[in-house]
Amino acid sequence: MRYGIVGFGTAGYHGVKEIRKYDPTGTIHVYGDTGMAPYNPMLTTYYAAGKLSYEGMFPFGTLEEMEKKYGFSYEKRPVKRVCAKERSIETDQGSAVYDKILIATGARAVDPAIQGLSAEDRFLMRTIFDGERLRKRVETGQVKYAVVIGASMVGIKVAELLNQQGIGTCLVDLADQIFPLSAYPDVAREIEGRVERQRVTLHFSTTIDHMERRDEGQTAVLTNGEEVPADIVVLCIGTRANVELMADAVEVKRGIVVNRRMETSAPGIYAAGDCCEGNDLESGQTQLIGLWANANHQGMTAGANMAGHFQEFQGNILHNITHFMNMDFIGFGDNRISGEILEHGDLQNGLYIRLVCQGGRIVGANILDHYRISGIIKNYMLRLFAGDRQEVPDYQRGMLVKAGIPETFMDKIAREING
Amino acid sequence: MKGYTIDLDLEKCISCGACMVACMDQKDIHPENGQKPFRTVFDLETNRDGITAYSHLSLACMHCVDAPCITACPSACIRKDEETNFTIFDTANCIGCHSCAMACPFGIPSFGEDGKMEKCDGCYVRVHHGMKPACVKACPVEALRLVELEGDKTILPERSLQESSKNILDQQV
Numbered sequence: 204m205r206y207g208i209v210g211f212g213t214a215g216y217h218g219v220k221e222i223r224k225y226d227p228t229g230t231i232h233v234y235g236d237t238g239m240a241p242y243n244p245m246l247t248t249y250y251a252a253g254k255l256s257y258e259g260m261f262p263f264g265t266l267e268e269m270e271k272k273y274g275f276s277y278e279k280r281p282v283k284r285v286c287a288k289e290r291s292i293e294t295d296q297g298s299a300v301y302d303k304i305l306i307a308t309g310a311r312a313v314d315p316a317i318q319g320l321s322a323e324d325r326f327l328m329r330t331i332f333d334g335e336r337l338r339k340r341v342e343t344g345q346v347k348y349a350v351v352i353g354a355s356m357v358g359i360k361v362a363e364l365l366n367q368q369g370i371g372t373c374l375v376d377l378a379d380q381i382f383p384l385s386a387y388p389d390v391a392r393e394i395e396g397r398v399e400r401q402r403v404t405l406h407f408s409t410t411i412d413h414m415e416r417r418d419e420g421q422t423a424v425l426t427n428g429e430e431v432p433a434d435i436v437v438l439c440i441g442t443r444a445n446v447e448l449m450a451d452a453v454e455v456k457r458g459i460v461v462n463r464r465m466e467t468s469a470p471g472i473y474a475a476g477d478c479c480e481g482n483d484l485e486s487g488q489t490q491l492i493g494l495w496a497n498a499n500h501q502g503m504t505a506g507a508n509m510a511g512h513f514q515e516f517q518g519n520i521l522h523n524i525t526h527f528m529n530m531d532f533i534g535f536g537d538n539r540i541s542g543e544i545l546e547h548g549d550l551q552n553g554l555y556i557r558l559v560c561q562g563g564r565i566v567g568a569n570i571l572d573h574y575r576i577s578g579i580i581k582n583y584m585l586r587l588f589a590g591d592r593q594e595v596p597d598y599q600r601g602m603l604v605k606a607g608i609p610e611t612f613m614d615k616i617a618r619e620i621n622g
Numbered sequence: 623m624k625g626y627t628i629d630l631d632l633e634k635c636i637s638c639g640a641c642m643v644a645c646m647d648q649k650d651i652h653p654e655n656g657q658k659p660f661r662t663v664f665d666l667e668t669n670r671d672g673i674t675a676y677s678h679l680s681l682a683c684m685h686c687v688d689a690p691c692i693t694a695c696p697s698a699c700i701r702k703d704e705e706t707n708f709t710i711f712d713t714a715n716c717i718g719c720h721s722c723a724m725a726c727p728f729g730i731p732s733f734g735e736d737g738k739m740e741k742c743d744g745c746y747v748r749v750h751h752g753m754k755p756a757c758v759k760a761c762p763v764e765a766l767r768l769v770e771l772e773g774d775k776t777i778l779p780e781r782s783l784q785e786s787s788k789n790i791l792d793q794q795v
């Protein structure tokens with residue numbers, strides 16, 4: 204059996220590992236465009252902040268080590284095209300045919316043109332190179348002011364690291380609040396207050412229009428007319444799945460559409476990670492869920508199935524935990540869906556949880572400042588989406604009680620869910 | 623060496639806390655300095671449909687065979703000890719992102735003063751040397767047991783915390 208892997212991030216790596224588990228002898232050929240072992244894009248802000256070594260960004264070791272351990276060959280060459288019909292992978296050196304192909308090309312940062320912003324002062328935060336560039340620029344000590352566009356999980360981590368370096372930092376978003384895709388408005392207000400008290404300025408319902416050079420330095424002019432000083436601009440306005448290489452015959456929406464076995468619509472072609480959209484347990488539709496653990500599960504599932512071992516990944520829900528500026532924000536599910544709101548705690552005092560329930564399910568949740576209960580709540584949401592209506596068992600209930608969630612609140616949830 | 627896990631006989635536990643104290647002693651945990659014990663002991667009284675029930679529990683890392691925290695850790699700090707199957711860790715590259723906590727359906731990972739993850743490691747070094755984990759050794763009613771993954775069931779399935787939590791774990795991602 205000949206396997207071709209396109210893209211070698213964590214999804215590609217987990218695909219290779221799992222293929223090897225079930226097929227010790229097949230030929231595995233990996234195409235990557237970095238020439239490096241898989242790194243974790245999520246660690247780039249920690250590297251840029253000086254909190255992690257360069258090697259620390261490569262969680263699984265070196266390329267040589269893994270080539271030896273899993274017996275594959277790596278070609279440093281960007282793939283130009285994958286032809287689903289022929290099951291071929293094409294580079295500038297020609298094309299090769301495989302029995303099974305895994306597309307694991309991840310995503311790239313959205314990178315719009317901004318008038319007056321020079322390439323040198325413009326930063327993204329996705330690749331290891333982005334992390335290195337920002338770190339080097341900050342280390343020059345020449346950055347006094349920075350503007351971060353996009354008040355997302357990535358944007359806030361970038362704002363945090365710049366702020367910690369004593370750089371006057373301004374966070375801007377077209378939405379009217381922080382974490383627009385996951386936080387409920389009043390939770391967002393509380394977080395915004397805390398962020399501002401730590402000296403990051405916030406501008407919402409606006410974005411960058413253009414840059415102007417003035418005698419006193421560079422200024423970012425926002426679409427609402429406001430002006431903010433900016434030696435650099437970091438664009439954190441989301442990602443796009445890398446799907447352009449899929450030449451034909453594979454269903455692509457915002458990502459490559461896959462089923463629970465990570466099969467695309469073309470036989471023999473699989474996809475995993477940020478380039479694909481798999482099952483969203485909440486909506487029942489396919490959806491891009493660009494998260495580390497999700498990419499790992501998808502990569503493993505694809506690899507197993509490619510090697511002939513039946514395996515399904517049931518899917519996921521949108522979920523995020525962001526630890527920043529001395530707080531934890533946790534968001535689960537779709538914050539646009541309304542329903543019966545159950546709340547416990549106080550936004551200002553160490554533990555706050557809000558659950559939005561509808562139709563016997565928890566459709567959305569926000570937790571502030573309590574990471575420890577997050578896994579149990581997520582588990583309950585996942586179980587309800589899967590149709591398992593068993594109440595929270597005592598061993599989970601006890602842990603929630605120990606964490607400060609009163610039993611009366613849990614009984615309220617049970618009544619809301621089970622009627 | 624065979625794979626192991628630590629199981630709890632739900633009928634036998636009396637929430638006496640001896641396991642927690644032994645663990646704190648073994649792992650040098652000082653709650654007075656803000657450190658959190660790795661093992662949580664509690665009793666619960668629940669009343670469902672007019673029936674009152676009591677449960678006594680002692681919970682720490684379940685050393686899940688397919689541990690969601692391992693997949694979730696962005697820095698691959700958490701892994702399986704090949705000899706024992708215990709879920710162990712090296713937090714040199716832990717960034718304190720709390721992703722492992724969000725992945726754990728049992729609410730286990732916690733974070734120390736240094737911002738790095740800490741949890742029960744099954745006393746895997748003791749087990750390598752033929753000893754029992756400290757909590758198992760201290761349990762006066764033999765509710766906590768070191769059990770072989772593939773061995774005979776020493777705790778009846780309906781009384782085993784490991785068995786009764788399997789479906790919870792299966793649905794975690």
Ligand SMILES: Cc1cc2nc3c(=O)[nH]c(=O)nc-3n(C[C@H](O)[C@H](O)[C@H](O)COP(=O)(O)OP(=O)(O)OC[C@H]3O[C@@H](n4cnc5c(N)ncnc54)[C@H](O)[C@@H]3O)c2cc1C
Pocket residue numbers: 209210211212213214215234235236237242243244245246247248280281282283307308309310328329330356357445448475476477478492493494495496497498524525721
């Ligand atoms: C700053 C930041 C913070 C994040 N925070 C979190 C978080 O808190 N929690 C979380 O779960 N996730 C987080 N993520 C997301 C997480 O990092 C990704 O979901 C995950 O890394 C996706 O892995 P992947 O393998 O699909 O893609 P990638 O890591 O993007 O790997 C894809 C690889 O394919 C290569 N490639 C692309 N096109 C080609 C081609 N044509 N030919 C050859 N090779 C190609 C790319 O160069 C890359 O090496 C964050 C991401 C960023 C950037």
